[in-house]
Amino acid sequence: MTIMVQVKDEGAIMNRLPETPKTPGLYLEDISVGDRFSGGALAVTPDTIKAFAREFDPQPFHIDEVAAKYTFFRGLAASGWHTAAMTMRLLAEFGPKVAGGLIGGSCEVAWPQPTRPGDVLHVECEILSVTPSRSKPERGTVLMRSETKNQQGEVLQVLTAKLVVPRRK
Amino acid sequence: MTIMVQVKDEGAIMNRLPETPKTPGLYLEDISVGDRFSGGALAVTPDTIKAFAREFDPQPFHIDEVAAKYTFFRGLAASGWHTAAMTMRLLAEFGPKVAGGLIGGSCEVAWPQPTRPGDVLHVECEILSVTPSRSKPERGTVLMRSETKNQQGEVLQVLTAKLVVPRRK
Numbered sequence: 001m002t003i004m005v006q007v008k009d010e011g012a013i014m015n016r017l018p019e020t021p022k023t024p025g026l027y028l029e030d031i032s033v034g035d036r037f038s039g040g041a042l043a044v045t046p047d048t049i050k051a052f053a054r055e056f057d058p059q060p061f062h063i064d065e066v067a068a069k070y071t072f073f074r075g076l077a078a079s080g081w082h083t084a085a086m087t088m089r090l091l092a093e094f095g096p097k098v099a100g101g102l103i104g105g106s107c108e109v110a111w112p113q114p115t116r117p118g119d120v121l122h123v124e125c126e127i128l129s130v131t132p133s134r135s136k137p138e139r140g141t142v143l144m145r146s147e148t149k150n151q152q153g154e155v156l157q158v159l160t161a162k163l164v165v166p167r168r169k
Numbered sequence: 170m171t172i173m174v175q176v177k178d179e180g181a182i183m184n185r186l187p188e189t190p191k192t193p194g195l196y197l198e199d200i201s202v203g204d205r206f207s208g209g210a211l212a213v214t215p216d217t218i219k220a221f222a223r224e225f226d227p228q229p230f231h232i233d234e235v236a237a238k239y240t241f242f243r244g245l246a247a248s249g250w251h252t253a254a255m256t257m258r259l260l261a262e263f264g265p266k267v268a269g270g271l272i273g274g275s276c277e278v279a280w281p282q283p284t285r286p287g288d289v290l291h292v293e294c295e296i297l298s299v300t301p302s303r304s305k306p307e308r309g310t311v312l313m314r315s316e317t318k319n320q321q322g323e324v325l326q327v328l329t330a331k332l333v334v335p336r337r338k
Contacts, residue, residue: 056254085225101228106279
């Protein structure tokens, strides 16, 4: 049996319904300048440094402890792209849980000092700006600064990323 | 038997000797604005996309073809950091052979469109500036712009990197 109910003002009912975005997580409206996120304890070893470098950055200072001594780095150092990739791993776990995922369109990266074997990495993030898109009403841009530090608090990477974030409405 | 020879003007002799830098490769003096470097044919597959993402960027659009359809990317896409890492691999092989290695202190990265399974990547680089360091006479900075393109010539990544480059003198 089906009961038909006539709804005179459907808009009024819709306005009283709780918001039910398709995807759980943070929307642009949920993120504010100054919001902070941090965490992680990702251990860096000679083997992880060399495995990444053999595939993506096979230079002596990233793949050979002995040869590395006679280079700019004066010892084995992780590829900057390895530090960036490990940072992404930390951000996926400890960064803002953006609805639809953590998606960056562009970024700036600096590596003030190299990541070394024995370092244990964590991230500390801060939201710098939240900007609705002018042309695309369904989304906006969040500028987020992330410092990747080792267990001594030394800053190994500074990443400032423009994230694509959906709006609720 | 040792023959001692007195050299009145050692500087004059040194000036006639060929330059013998410790490390082979390009020095700051060898690199000019407008120099170009290019090459590569690095194939991207679903497996390489997912393997990288499982370790460094385990979000649905990077690790699961089906789930990826219902995301921003509307299909499996490589992590931007995977594209960056593959670009580094191409730069190490096809970029300028800088003495002491290709070492970046900082950079800007943009991903105009995602890297997809089936893409075959190459890099096209251009030197934008060559600047001796004011404080460190033994080195300088080279600004290099690198476009990572697929086999259709679509630009997947634009990287502008500040390279640390040694000087001959």
